[in-house]
Amino acid sequence: MKLLLVEDDTDLIRSMLFYFHGAGYTTEKAGSINDALEKLMLYSYDCVVLDLTLPDGNGIDVLKQIKRGNIDSGVIIISANSNLDHKIEALELGADDYITKPFHLSELNARIRSIIRRKKQFGKSVIEFNEITVNTDSNETAVNGKNIKLTKKEYDLLIFFLFNRNKVVTKSSISEHLWGDFMDQLDSHDAVYSHVKNLKKKLGDKGADYIKSLYGIGYIMKEIN
Amino acid sequence: MEKFNRSKKRDDYGAQQQYVENLSHELLTPLTVIRTEAELLLQSENIVENDLKHIDKIIETVNRLAKINRGLILMSKIHKGIYIDCEQVDICKLTERILVNFENQIELKNILVEIEKKDVVILETNKTLIEILITNALKNAISHNVINGKIEIVFSKNKIIITNTGMVGVKKPQELFNRFVSDRDSMHSIGLGLSIMKRISDYFNYSLEYSNVEKTHVVTISF
Numbered sequence: 001m002k003l004l005l006v007e008d009d010t011d012l013i014r015s016m017l018f019y020f021h022g023a024g025y026t027t028e029k030a031g032s033i034n035d036a037l038e039k040l041m042l043y044s045y046d047c048v049v050l051d052l053t054l055p056d057g058n059g060i061d062v063l064k065q066i067k068r069g070n071i072d073s074g075v076i077i078i079s080a081n082s083n084l085d086h087k088i089e090a091l092e093l094g095a096d097d098y099i100t101k102p103f104h105l106s107e108l109n110a111r112i113r114s115i116i117r118r119k120k121q122f123g124k125s126v127i128e129f130n131e132i133t134v135n136t137d138s139n140e141t142a143v144n145g146k147n148i149k150l151t152k153k154e155y156d157l158l159i160f161f162l163f164n165r166n167k168v169v170t171k172s173s174i175s176e177h178l179w180g181d182f183m184d185q186l187d188s189h190d191a192v193y194s195h196v197k198n199l200k201k202k203l204g205d206k207g208a209d210y211i212k213s214l215y216g217i218g219y220i221m222k223e224i225n
Numbered sequence: 226m227e228k229f230n231r232s233k234k235r236d237d238y239g240a241q242q243q244y245v246e247n248l249s250h251e252l253l254t255p256l257t258v259i260r261t262e263a264e265l266l267l268q269s270e271n272i273v274e275n276d277l278k279h280i281d282k283i284i285e286t287v288n289r290l291a292k293i294n295r296g297l298i299l300m301s302k303i304h305k306g307i308y309i310d311c312e313q314v315d316i317c318k319l320t321e322r323i324l325v326n327f328e329n330q331i332e333l334k335n336i337l338v339e340i341e342k343k344d345v346v347i348l349e350t351n352k353t354l355i356e357i358l359i360t361n362a363l364k365n366a367i368s369h370n371v372i373n374g375k376i377e378i379v380f381s382k383n384k385i386i387i388t389n390t391g392m393v394g395v396k397k398p399q400e401l402f403n404r405f406v407s408d409r410d411s412m413h414s415i416g417l418g419l420s421i422m423k424r425i426s427d428y429f430n431y432s433l434e435y436s437n438v439e440k441t442h443v444v445t446i447s448f
Contacts, residue, residue, distance in 0.1 A: 009254045015261040022268065080253040083307075084353070102257035102291050105264045153329070168267040172288055179326065181295070191329040215274050217281040218267065 001116060002026045002044070006036045006062060007051040007078070016049070019105045023167065032056045037065055040073075046116045047074040049108070050095075052081070060093065067094045074115035078103065104173035110163040127162050130223075132207055134158060143204050153178055154199045161211060161221040170218040239304075246301035249294050256294065260287045296417045299357070303428055308351040316346040316359070316448075317380050323360050330367050336374045343381040348448050350429060358425045361418045362387050362444050369442070383448045391442050 003025045007013045013029050020027045028043070030036035033056045040048070040062075048066065052059040063075055076097045077090045087098045096115045099108055117125075117136070125137040131144045134155075141150050141158065150158065160169065160177050175188035178195070196219060200208035211221050263283045266272070272280075302308065317340075324331070324338065331338060348355065366376050366389035374390035419435075426433040432447040 009258070011258045012254055012261065015258060015265055019261065019265055019268075080250045101253035102260050102287065105261050168264075170264065170267065170284055172284055173264075179329075181291075188330070190333050194333060195329070214267075215277045217277050217284075 001046045002028075003112070004028050004030060004036065004039055004043075004045040004048045004073075006030045006048060006054070006059060008032065008054050009051075016105070016108075020109070023109060033059065033062055036062045040066065040069075040071055044071070045073045046119065047076060047096075047112050049112065050075055050077050052077060052079045052086075052090075060090065063090065063093055063095055072119075074112075074119050076108070076111055076115060078108070104170065104176065106160075106164045106167060106169040106173045107177055109167070110160050110177070113163040127159070129162055129165065129210070129221075130206075132158075132162075132203065132210075134162065143202075143207055148202050150199070150202060153195050154202065157195055157199055158203075161219070164221070166220070166222045168214055168218050168220045171216075174219070242301045242304045245297060246305075249297045249301070252290075252294050256287060256291055260284065260291075263287065293417060296421055299421060300424055303354070303424055308354045308428075311349050311351055314348050314350055314352055314355055316348060316355070316385060317342055319356060320359055320363070320378060320380075320385070323356065323363055326360075327363060327367055331376075334367070334370055334372050334374060336367065336370055336376055338376045338378070341377070341379045343379065346380050346383060346385065346448070350448075354425050354428070358422055358446070359385075361422045362446065365389075365418060366442075366444070371440075385446050385448075387444045389442050390440055393440055 001024070003020055005013055005016050005020070005027060007016065007029070008031045010031075013031070017027050017029060028039060028045075030039050031054075033054050036048075036050075036054075036059075048062070050059045050062055059077070063077070065071075066073060066075060075095045076099060077095045078099050078101060079086065079090075080101050090098050096118070097111050099111060117127075125135060127134045127136065133142045133145075134140070135142075136159075139155060141148050141155065156178060157174065160174065171189050171192050174192045174196075178192070179188055196211065196213075200211055203210070206224075209224050211219055213219055263280050266280055267277075321340070362385075363376075366387050369391045370376065370389050371391060376390075377386075377388040379386040379388075423433055425431075426446065429448075432445075434443075434445045434447075436443050436445075
């Protein structure tokens with residue numbers, strides 16, 4: 001999977017490159033509109049992560065160019081502006097998603113995965129992890145081929161874990177993923193704990209072992225060693 | 226001369242608000258960097274439990290900063306009149322919809338929520354702001370509540386009264402609405418949330434009152 005990260009802040013681009021490289025993506029960076037357009041002409045990417053405030057103009061122009069040039073790449077906008085109008089404008093222009101700063105890397109990663117899945121579909125809409133299968137069309141989850149009943153929140157949580165497998169996800173990022181950013185931390189952390197507990201129970205003995213708690217700071221979903 | 230001074234003062238205030246908003250936006254990228262670096266640090270394999278506690282603190286503090294920053298941006302936007310569009314909003318329905326968002330938190334504390342509709346309250350108002358106002362009011366009623374507590378919501382003519390059980394009040398009610406005053410004994414900083422409520426109420430000329438008798442807290446919003 002190939003990503004183009006368009007962002008002019010050198011510190012932020014460094015963190016993102018580091019993280020996405022570790023998550024198995026091939027990543028390239030562009031620090032300006034010109035830089036981004038040049039890369040887009042030469043190479044193809046599965047997804048472009050596009051900041052809007054760039055030194056040589058508004059990142060929206062890159063989006064427009066992608067659409068005009070029929071470039072087959074997903075686009076997720078990262079922006080400092082949480083204004084609803086901007087979001088709608090970007091989505092109407094053909095962006096696949098929109099995330100506002102300060103975001104969590106795990107949230108950005110989950111959204112990129114979701115965009116790439118939608119674009120490519122990989123022939124099927126099933127996410128697999130050993131004996132766990134999730135059908136993202138029918139929203140059905142099965143363990144060893146047997147359907148299990150998850151609540152909406154548990155389902156969202158499982159997808160979030162699956163998209164971020166082998167990575168530590170913090171309680172805060174889970175809480176923001178499930179309830180948005182308006183929830184007070186402490187209350188939602190208790191709720192995160194109880195949802196994780198219930199999800200683990202439903203995933204069965206083996207399934208439960210995939211999700212490990214990390215001293216109260218977060219969780220990681222990975223293979224059992 | 227006096228008139229000139231007054232209008233200059235208003236311009237200065239407007240410029241200052243714009244400056245605050247610009248600075249708040251400038252903070253968003255560095256905040257993202259701190260958050261992402263902390264997330265990166267967490268991925269390290271040879272990290273020990275004690276280090277995790279420090280990283281957790283960093284993440285928690287970034288969250289707090291992000292929240293304060295969001296509040297500042299919202300306040301500048303209200304001042305700039307961005308939320309000027311009005312539409313008819315059914316306050317009872319809106320409240321019920323917001324409560325659904327909080328159902329996990331309500332369930333965890335086993336809070337009993339009682340709703341009494343004496344009248345249907347329909348307002349011509351800005352939907353975004355009224356939603357923030359009611360969300361903040363309910364959020365306070367839930368997060369400052371106790372296990373097995375109670376929330377009572379009464380809709381009457383142009384009024385919503387939210388009563389909740391909680392701890393004995395520690396601050397003078399009128400002080401609570403001042404910006405950034407927070408109840409330090411509680412784990413949450415509630416100052417900003419309340420000052421946002423106050424700002425929105427003032428913007429629409431709604432009256433916002435808070436009172437408490439021992440462990441019972443009452444917020445009344447009159448439209």
